[in-house]
Amino acid sequence: MIRFPISNLLSEQKCYDELLDTLHPNGLHYKNGHPLPPNQSPHDRSRAPILDYRCRECGNVFNLFTNTVWAGTHYTCTTVMLVMRGFVQGTPTLQLADELGLDYGTLLARRHQIQQLALEHKPTDS
Numbered sequence: 001m002i003r004f005p006i007s008n009l010l011s012e013q014k015c016y017d018e019l020l021d022t023l024h025p026n027g028l029h030y031k032n033g034h035p036l037p038p039n040q041s042p043h044d045r046s047r048a049p050i051l052d053y054r055c056r057e058c059g060n061v062f063n064l065f066t067n068t069v070w071a072g073t074h075y076t077c078t079t080v081m082l083v084m085r086g087f088v089q090g091t092p093t094l095q096l097a098d099e100l101g102l103d104y105g106t107l108l109a110r111r112h113q114i115q116q117l118a119l120e121h122k123p124t125d126s
C-alpha cells in the first residue's frame, strides 16, 4: 500500500500561524506578564518556525507552547494541528498515532491531559 503522509502536504508556517491564533489570541507574552517586544530576536531558532524567546526582564524562555496544553511537546506545528483535528473528530488514539507516526503512549497521555483541562474549563450552566 502506498501511503501519502498528510503531514508532508501541510505548511509548517501556516500551522504555526493557526496555532498562534488559537493558543495566544492576544499574541505571545511571557509567563509572568512581561511583554514580548515586537522587535526582539529569538533566543533559539533551531525548531523554526517555533522560536524560543528569552525574557529580558526575568530570563524565562518562552515559545508558542509555553503555558498551553502543549507545553513541553516536541511535536512540530503540523503534527500538533493534525493531532488536535483528530481529537476533535474523535479519531481513536491508536489510529492517530499510526497515521502520524507518533508514540502511542505519549499521544494518549497528551489526550488525557487535554480532556482533563477541557473538563476543568467546561462552561457552567447558569
Ligand SMILES: [Zn+2]
Binding pocket: 030, 032, 034, 055, 056, 057, 058, 059, 060
Ligand atoms: Zn519575564
